[in-house]
Amino acid sequence: MVQDKSLGRKLFLIANYSILFLTSLFCILPFVNLLAVSFSGSAAVAAGDVVFWPVDFTTKAYEFALEGGQFLQSFWVSTQRVVLGTIVNLILMVLTAYPLSKTKEKVMGRGIYMGFFVLTMLFNGGLIPSYLIVVKAGLIDSIWSLILPGAMPVYSMIILMNFIRSLPEEIEESATIDGAGPMQILIRILLPLLKPALATVGLFTIVGHWNSWFDGIIYMNNPDNYPLQSYLQTLLLSFDQIMLRAGTDYSELLAQMNVRTGRAAQLFLGTVPILVVYPFLQKYFTKGLVLGSVKG
């Protein structure tokens, strides 16, 4: 664009930078406050002295979280869920997107298959029937209750399908002439080409699994099976009980940390994995947009 150096333009730029700077600040200050509270002494937090910098710096709240108990247990459940869930999601998405990327001449009944999947995007049975099916399937208190009901994310599958369609057909044709079957073509030729698309949908799958909390609450009767976000949800209401349950000398514990610092520390630890993958998310995000917006 052409540069413009008038006074009005300069004033606009100053105002613009100020607005952008303040808005961005508003987006991260709550997290700065959370971090400050989590590293502060309980007395300073109770007195309302902590704003954006820790007062009476202590790591007690983090030690409490990492000493064991429910936090680590739930962190482990979430880790299993993310790994298993993402693998299952990606395998099913690829296995579904590849045949559906073909024309109806190459895969008979493609339209029917497509309708079968797309209908689930338009209409769903709602909370109660879905819950009852999981109960009937005997998945209550099993990690599979968090993975199988959403095992095939239709929207991401369509993104992947559109991506496969955008690849030049000649690649596959030459392999077919060489006598390779569909499964061989998929594994040997398509998978390497699909890497950027898989990275995009994979990252969003990881974030989705990590952030889910409601299914854990309704499908797990035993809190030991809660994924991290479900556990964090329960401590929004009852962190004091978790501190009581810890068994150590309660009054001594209370002198070093309180409900607010303890909760802040665990909430912050719950965001760390997201912050770790965030740079990658950003890198792939625009790509995901491009993949998702096939116009025709």
Next chain:
Amino acid sequence: MLRKLRQQRAFHLMLVPSIILVFIFSYLPFYGLVIAFQDYNPGLGFHSPWVGMENFEHVFKQEKFLRTIWNTLYMSIFKLLGGIFVPVIFALLLNEVMRAAFKRTFQTLVYIPNFLSWVIMAGIMIDILASDGIVNTFLGLLGVKPISFLGSPSIFPWTMIVTDIWKGFGFGTVVYLAALTGIDPGLYEAALIDGANRWKQTIYITLPLLAPTIILMAVLSLGNVMNAGFDQIYNLYSPAVYESGDIIDTYVYRLGIVQAQYSIGTAIGLFKSVITCILVVLSLVLAKKAAGYKIY
């Protein structure tokens, strides 16, 4: 011919796992919807006594339920409107920033809240919006009396609307910014020669070229009109604000899962699914007409 069939068989086999899983977890709940017309008894399962439309008649007579519909629409519509205007304005302002590093930094900061779960966000909100939280402390410095953001029925919906837009506007910003980058710089150069200033360029070039994306995003968000944000509201509401904060989804959860009134819960869920389905289909039709967009 035989060889062709053999090749096709592999494609069909690839689809089998997803079809089975989607059938169990998405289609069987459709069948489960029959309990909306029954007086569900866990012992009899889906063969409970038939009661016809009785559950619906019962529900629609309840003022409490009608209020949840109003609350849902009220909050979701303002969320949708804000969710369109705020990111468009922010993207336009961001687009005026010439230095790529600044642009990227602002974008990175405003996009972070999007990737964190409402559980984490609610934990932060409860802390900063408390009567002695940092928000009220700052307002106090300006001479404003403490505001009960989460406890007052008249303020609660607006707390939900504003915090939802706050959490989500980074996504829209990225989408619109991607669209803005796609505008041909030659158009601006031509306009400059014709004597159009930045403001006129924005009105006559940028906005019209951005319009299809704005319309597309608006139309696609239509499907969310019946969702006022369960994750957010469930984690932030309390009995004190049920009158203005209770939405269809939270009501179904309390009635259906917590109180185990499966039939009533399913009836409300079915009502919601039907309306949502109509809206989603409508949005897809409109998206195709207005922006030539189709999902597959």
